[in-house]
Amino acid sequence: MIPIHSLANEVQAAEARCFYGFRVMMENIHSLLIDAYIKDPAQREYLFDAIETIPRIKRKSVEWALRWISDQESTFAQRLVAFATVEDIFFTSIKARAHARTYLLIGRDEGMHTDFACLLFSHLKCRRHHPEVVKHIIGEAMKIEQ
Template identity: 45%
Template sequence: MNPLLTLDDQRFVLFPLRFPQIWDMYKQALSCFWTVEELDLSHDLVDWDTKLNADERHFITIVLAFFASADGMVNENLVQRFAVEIQSAEARCFYGFQIMMENIHSETYSLLIDTYIRDPQLKDKMFHSSETAQWIMRWLGADRPFCERIVAFAVVEGIFFSASFASIFWLKKRGLMPGLTFSNELISRDEAMHTQFAVLIHSLLLSRPHRDVIIAIVQDAVAIECDFVREALPLMIQYVRFVADWLLQAFGVGKVFHDQNPFDFMDMISLSGKTNFFEKRVSDYARPVDNSDAVVGRSFSLDVEF
């Protein structure tokens, strides 16, 4: 039996800690708390109306619609499945906080959509079923074993969001949409942490999916994500594969795609434990934690050999 999934009375009591590495990640997540009220969107509409072309506005609209719907699916999975199935008190703390942060992400996407999309009919047409949504429902369905669903969950947070995050960082490089790009920094940092946590939970399971299953989950997701970005920014395909290789290595499988990072604005190298995966330099925008040494030692970095 997997201790993380086994019922026992200790799940009601935090101390003594049974999974200190999970507790460290929970404390790290707490230090990154933020709210929608801290965002300033006052300058974005000028850029939206005068500096972005129609194709760019259309792409951002699609990205925001995807973020909003995918985040809702993520939260539903957390509330209905993971937070119920997991029996570690430390992991339940993390999932409880993650659920709250996903609610903040959802509020942020709704605010961004309401700010930029002023046509009510267009708003109604934004949300529809997609290949990505079908993939999420298939791999995160209740009929799948927990060990497969935790891998799929990391893929959703780590791969399906990757190209969209990078496209918004590209806007930041151009000095556009400061409110959107700052929210993107905060949310991408959160999602990187959630990806890292899923990888950690996977590593603590006694029974894990066969490597072929992990590769199949990742390759399926990469194909869908590459189709999504192929027309908008072809170089993004290389970036998606690069991120997928990182995740495969994190799961102990090894690289499959062997692509390099094509974007200098998405330099995913950890700098003294402060700049983590997707995070850029937003780590200064965080609350201090007492166990920082323990947390930094487990930072979500890409200092492994590629």
């Protein structure tokens, strides 16, 4: 899971803070789903440790996503765009490799996380000042996916 606490700690709206708490609960349920549907212990461990064991995911999660999301030099809006990119672009790319039923359940939730990040971004007063940065963030993510 990408650390959401940095975004949740910065947002002031009670509704957004509540959503981020709910998101953490959903991520815990996702872990339980994987545990329930993936019976092979070695495969389950491989998936739980994907950030460390799968080079492509490590590159996405550690070298790209965490760089943007944890970067205190980036604005809240930039980190929010990076978070939405992780939830949408990166998660969608694992669809073909995932257990179909598990993906459907988790994918629905990840889509909701993306939608919320986009909604929150649309309410930011500074959003119009960052079109090139938004394109840059999404462009970097797309390059990794190729």
